[in-house]
Amino acid sequence: MFGIADYGAFVAAVVLFLAIPGPGNLALITSTAKGGVRGGLAATLGVIAGDQVLMWMAVAGVAALLAAWPVAFAAVQWLGAAYLAWLGWKMLMAKPGAKPVLHIEPHHYFRQAVAITLLNPKAIVFYMAFFPLFVDPAHHQGLLTFGVMAATIAGLTFVYGAVVVLLAHVLAARLRAMPVIGRTLEKIAGVFLIGFGVKLALSK
Secondary structure: OOOEHHHHHHHHHHHHHHHHOOHHHHHHHHHHHHHHHHHHHHHHHHHHHHHHHHHHHHHHHHHHHHOOOOHHHHHHHHHHHHHHHHHHHHHHOOOOOOOOOOOOOOOOOOHHHHHHHHHHHHHHHHHHHHHHHHHHHOOOOHHHHHHHHHHHHHHHHHHHHHHHHHHHHHHHHHHOOOOOHHHHHHHHHHHHHHHHHHHHHHOO
């Protein structure tokens, strides 16, 4: 589909990655706690905007590699699978510790969410590892393929963000009082990432 090797798996992977606790999720919850549903949705749009910038920066590198060195592109696919498994292992073995506290100013939720997203340079490396896993070199359609992938991520992020915002609005106090939930989700996501990376590596 549009040069995407397995669109269903791509969607499933995006949903999984969105659920991984991180600065973006924390920004959504914090913005909702301070600005209600409107503040949370503004932060959601900010995360989407920042992600799109990082994604297209990654696409520039992936597209150049695909066009110039097919063998190197295949190597990046293998490295991407290994990176996802390694990331999952780190999450699985992470020790409980203090979570970073984001300083969110009222009425600037969109701008601050963009900044929080862009200030995570590791996201570019992640996308460069992630995109090649789902690109079919034999049916790649250039910018259309990456455009569909980027639009899919944006749409899923908005839906996910809206759900998180609504839940956080209702359960904000309970979520803040139960950090063990975030750690449990992190461990579960780590297991899935390891399995996902191994599956992708074996399928190449």
